[in-house]
Amino acid sequence: MLLWSLLVIFAPLSEEADWLTLEAPSVVFEGDSIDLMCQKKKDWWKIQTVVYYRDGKQLQFPDKVSSVSIPRAAPRDSGQYSCSATARKYFLPRSKSSRSVGIEVLELFPRPVLTVSSYRPTEGSPVTLTCETRPSPQRSNVQLQFCFFRDGKALGSGWSSSPELRVPAMWTEDSGSYWCQAETAALTVRKQSLQSQIHVQRVPVSNVSLEIWAPRGPVIEGGSLVLLCSVAKGTGNITFSWHREATRASVGRKTQRSLSAELEVPAVQEGDAGRYYCRADNGHDPVQSRLLSVRVRSPVSHPVLTLRELGPQAMVGNVVELHCEAQRGSPPILYRFYHENVTLVNISVPSGGGASFNLSLTAEHSGNYSCEADNGLGAQRSEVVPLNVTGTIGCRRDHVTARVLGTLCGGLGFIAAALLCYYGSHKIAGGRSAPHAPRDASSANPQESTHASSLPDIEELQPDYVNVGPIDVVYSQVWSIQPPENSANTRRMILENKDSHIIYSDVKET
Structure with missing residues (x-):
């Protein structure tokens, strides 16, 4: 009787080949979920545990659930899936495995490829980075976004819907390892490109020149002076320095990413004049400009x-x-x-x-x-x-005249004697006689002659001219007087003869 009961119980197990089945999709895209369900036929057997396998390897899921899910499928999740279950009826256990189901996980979009417009760009030149990939034709409506990286740091504004990133100017410090990432807008799938090396080339400086720029024309003492140092070529950070030839010491220094730099002297002094030059250096050999003369002009003071x-x-x-x-x-x-x-x-x-x-x-x-x-x-x-100019033309009494008159008085006697001898000898030799009774010069009375000489009025004998030449020359007028016997006619004869016997003499001032 017992044997018959066991035959009745176990007999259906050998007959139910499809008692346990695995329900799963055959094709999914990466990022989608894979739902697995291990299901038995409807009978009076009660499932106690369920185990899932992929390619014969047990998957780690709770063993008391009949359905599980892989939330974000990846290509590595492709394979042959199956499940096994243990059941119990009365006190008898039962174990069964399902048939295998093949699941293929398709790529939603291929791995992106980073392309660069130039892998060895020149400093200052632009570079365009492109992250190349596209969704599968079966999922062409999937929206992708992109991000670019250099040495682990995101570039630009981060994630963007554009697959391109344009760098306006590349510099030496921008050299490094670049890559990009692409992901779906739902953040279910993210893929990264391979890394690419970019090495930025630096251009040495050349044709360095120094110029003066003054805001208001010439360089004026107290005003501002601007020395402009510029290069025709050169990339990267350029260090500009200004030097004075007399000392060769640096009077200013600037480092900036440009082809020119200015040095301003806010209040220039005359001592700042001289010859200057500048240097430019961007990591190669420094280049020096020609000498430039700086002249500082100062306004005149009150004269x-x-x-x-x-x-x-x-x-x-x-x-x-x-x-x-x-x-x-x-x-x-x-x-x-x-x-x-x-x-x-x-x-x-x-x-x-x-x-x-x-x-x-x-x-x-x-x-x-x-x-x-x-x-x-x-x-x-x-x-x-x-x-204040004093004195008149007609009456002049300056110190020069006084000194000249003193000199003339000293020699007047000698001049008068010489003239008397001259006229006396002339009369004897020529046989001429004076208008009045002649008197021999040797018998003339000196006192009488002196008295006669003093008769003319001093004011009337003043010269009617003044000195008009250089101050060191004085002209004097001297009359030769021979007193006649008749003293009453002395004044008349002097006046008649004064214009015919005039001697001019110039006396240097001492």
Whole structure:
């Protein structure tokens, strides 16, 4: 009886070949989920455990569930899947495996490939990176996004729907390892390209030049001076330095990514003048510019006017030297002299210093004098200097005249004696007689002669001219007088003969 019962129980097991089946999709795309269900026929057997296999290897899932899911399928998940279950009826166990089901996981899009417009670009040139891939034709509506990396750091703004990234300018520090990634918008599938090396080439600097740039024309003391150093070629960070030839020490230094740089001296001084040069260096051999002369011009200071009289007083006929000089100021300097704001003369001094000119005084030269200095950077006027000219043309009593008269008086006796001898000998030799009774010169009474000489009025014998030449020359008029016997006619004879016996003598001032 017991044997018959066991035959009844186990007999159906050998007959139910498809008692356990595995339900699974045969084709899926990567990123999709793979749903597996191990299912038995409807009978009175109760499943206790379920185990899933891929290519004969057990998959790690809970053993008490009949359905499992692989959430994001990948190509590696492709293979032959099956399941096994244990069941129990009454007190008898039962074990069964399903038939295998082949599952293929298809690529949603191929692995991207990074392409570069230039793998050895020149510094400063643009480079375009492209992440090349596309969705499967069966899933052409899948949206992809891209991101580019250099040495593990994302470039640009990160993820973007564009498969291209354009770098406007590549520099030496941009050299490195590049790759890209592509992923679906749902973030289910992400793939990375192989890495590519980019090496940026640097261009050495060349044709370095130095220029002066002044905002308001010439370089003026106290103003600003800008030295512009530039290169025709050169890439990357360029270090510019400025040097003065006299010391060769650097007066400024800048490092920047450009082909030129400026050095500004905010308040230039005359001591800043000299010859300068600049250097440019971007990692290769530094290149030096030619020497450039910097000239700093300074405005003129207020000039000083001095009047130097060539005598003790400013009198008519005297000469006065007017001297104007500005202590500071870059040449050439133009000096203007003024009398009562009327221009007298303009004098240009090309090499600096002061200017002078002489003025022969007349009565009209009295008044205020001033001068002006101008070197093109602003004219400066001196303070006013007054001048008072004394004396007249008809009556002149200066110190020169007094000294000359003293000299003449000393030699007047000698001159008069010489003239008397001359006329006496002339009369004897020629047989001429005076209009009145002649007197022998040897018998003449000196006292009488002196008395007769003093009769003419001094005022009437004054010369009717003045000196008009240089101050060191004085003209004097001397009369030769031979007193007649009749003293009453002395005045008349002197007046009649004064124009016929005139001797001019010039006496140098001592």
